[in-house]
Amino acid sequence: MLNPERLELVRLRHGLTKIGFANELGVDRKTLQRFEKGDYDLPTASVDKLLAFSGYPEEFFEDKTSLEYPNPNGVSFRSLRSLTASSRNSAMAAGALAFVLDDFITSEYSVPRSNLTTEVKSVSPAKAALSLRADWGIGLRPIGNFLNLLEQHGIRVFSLTEGTRHLDAYSLWRNDKPYIFLNTLKTAERSRFDAAHELGHLLLHRHTGSSHASAESEADTFASAFLMPKEDLLAEIPRVRSLHDIIHKKRRWGVSAAALAYTLHKMGRITDWHYRSYCISLAKNGRDKEPNPMERESSQIWEKVLTDLWKRGIPLARLASKLHIPERELNSLLFGIATKESAPESARVNPPLRAVK
Ligand SMILES: [Zn+2]
Numbered sequence: 086m087l088n089p090e091r092l093e094l095v096r097l098r099h100g101l102t103k104i105g106f107a108n109e110l111g112v113d114r115k116t117l118q119r120f121e122k123g124d125y126d127l128p129t130a131s132v133d134k135l136l137a138f139s140g141y142p143e144e145f146f147e148d149k150t151s152l153e154y155p156n157p158n159g160v161s162f163r164s165l166r167s168l169t170a171s172s173r174n175s176a177m178a179a180g181a182l183a184f185v186l187d188d189f190i191t192s193e194y195s196v197p198r199s200n201l202t203t204e205v206k207s208v209s210p211a212k213a214a215l216s217l218r219a220d221w222g223i224g225l226r227p228i229g230n231f232l233n234l235l236e237q238h239g240i241r242v243f244s245l246t247e248g249t250r251h252l253d254a255y256s257l258w259r260n261d262k263p264y265i266f267l268n269t270l271k272t273a274e275r276s277r278f279d280a281a282h283e284l285g286h287l288l289l290h291r292h293t294g295s296s297h298a299s300a301e302s303e304a305d306t307f308a309s310a311f312l313m314p315k316e317d318l319l320a321e322i323p324r325v326r327s328l329h330d331i332i333h334k335k336r337r338w339g340v341s342a343a344a345l346a347y348t349l350h351k352m353g354r355i356t357d358w359h360y361r362s363y364c365i366s367l368a369k370n371g372r373d374k375e376p377n378p379m380e381r382e383s384s385q386i387w388e389k390v391l392t393d394l395w396k397r398g399i400p401l402a403r404l405a406s407k408l409h410i411p412e413r414e415l416n417s418l419l420f421g422i423a424t425k426e427s428a429p430e431s432a433r434v435n436p437p438l439r440a441v442k
Pocket residue numbers: 161162163164282286295300301304
C-alpha cells in the first residue's frame with residue numbers, strides 16, 4: 086500500500102489538479118479518492134505510470150513517515166497574490182523536501198546555529214537593519230557574499246527553480262530555525278535583494294506574521310538599509326552625475342542599478358526628473374538583464390556538505406537514493422552545485438564543518 090500523503094506531494098510538486106493527477110495515473114477521480122481514503126490500492130499499471138511520470142522511486146511512496154510542509158501562516162510569500170495556487174503548492178512542496186534534506190544534513194553535520202534574535206518590536210525597519218549589522222559585527226561595511234553571511238548566522242538557504250517569475254522568495258521559521266528559499270531564475274542582484282527582504286521578514290515579522298499591509302514595504306526598507314547603509318552611501322556617492330555613476334558604483338553594495346537609483350532618489354540625491362529618466366533607460370535593458378552584473382552567489386555550506394559526502398563515497402545520486410528523493414529535486418534545492426563543473430570534487434580548503442558521526 087502506497088502512502089497517499091506522498092502521492093499528494095508529487096501531485097503538488099507537479100502543479101496538477103486532482104483530476105489532472107488521476108488522468109496521469111490512468112484512473113478516474115473516484116478511484117483516486119478511494120485510494121486517498123485507504124479503501125483501495127492503486128492498480129500496478131497506475132503505480133508504473135506514477136513512477137514514470139514523477140521520476141520518484143517507489144520507496145518514496147512506500148515510506149509511511151509524514152512529510153512536514155512549511156506552515157502557510159508562518160511563511161512570507163513575496164508577491165503572494167500574483168501566484169497561482171499550483172505555483173504556490175509546488176513551492177511549498179519543495180519546502181517539504183528541503184526539510185527532509187535539512188534534517189538529514191543536521192543529523193550528519195554540525196552546521197551553524199541561528200543567533201537571530203527577534204526582539205525588535207518598536208524599532209523601525211531601518212534601525213533594525215543597523216542593529217543587526219552591529220550584532221553581526223559588520224558595522225557599515227559593504228557585504229561581500231550575502232548568502233554566505235546568512236549561512237554563517239545559521240539561516241538555511243535553499244534555492245527554488247520554480248518555473249514562475251512571480252515567485253521571488255519565501256522565508257519561515259521552523260521551530261527555532263530560520264529558512265529562506267530563493268528563486269534562482271532572478272538576476273544575481275535581485276536574488277540578493279530578495280534574500281535581504283526575507284531576512285527582514287524573519288526578523289521583523291516572526292511574531293506578527295507578514296500579512297499586514299505594510300509588511301512588504303517594511304521588508305524592503307530593511308533590505309535597502311541592510312545592503313546599503315545610508316552613511317556609507319552618502320560618503321561614497323556625494324553626487325550623481327549620470328546613470329553611469331550608478332551602474333559603476335552599485336557593485337560596492339551588490340545591488341541592482343534600479344535598487345541603488347531608488348534609494349538615492351529617496352534620500353534626495355537624485356531629482357525626480359533624473360530618477361525618472363534613469364528608470365526609463367534601465368527598463369530599456371529589460372528586467373532580467375542587469376548592467377555591469379555581479380557574479381551569482383551560491384551556498385558555501387551546501388557545497389562543503391556535498392564535497393564531504395562525495396569524499397565519503399556518497400555523491401548526490403547516492404544521497405538521493407538514500408533519501409528516496411529524485412536527484413534533480415535535490416539539485417534544484419542546492420543551487421545546482423552538484424552539476425557545476427567545479428564541484429563537488431574541488432573541495433574548498435578546510436571546510437569548517439565537522440561530521441557528527
Ligand atoms: Zn515579502
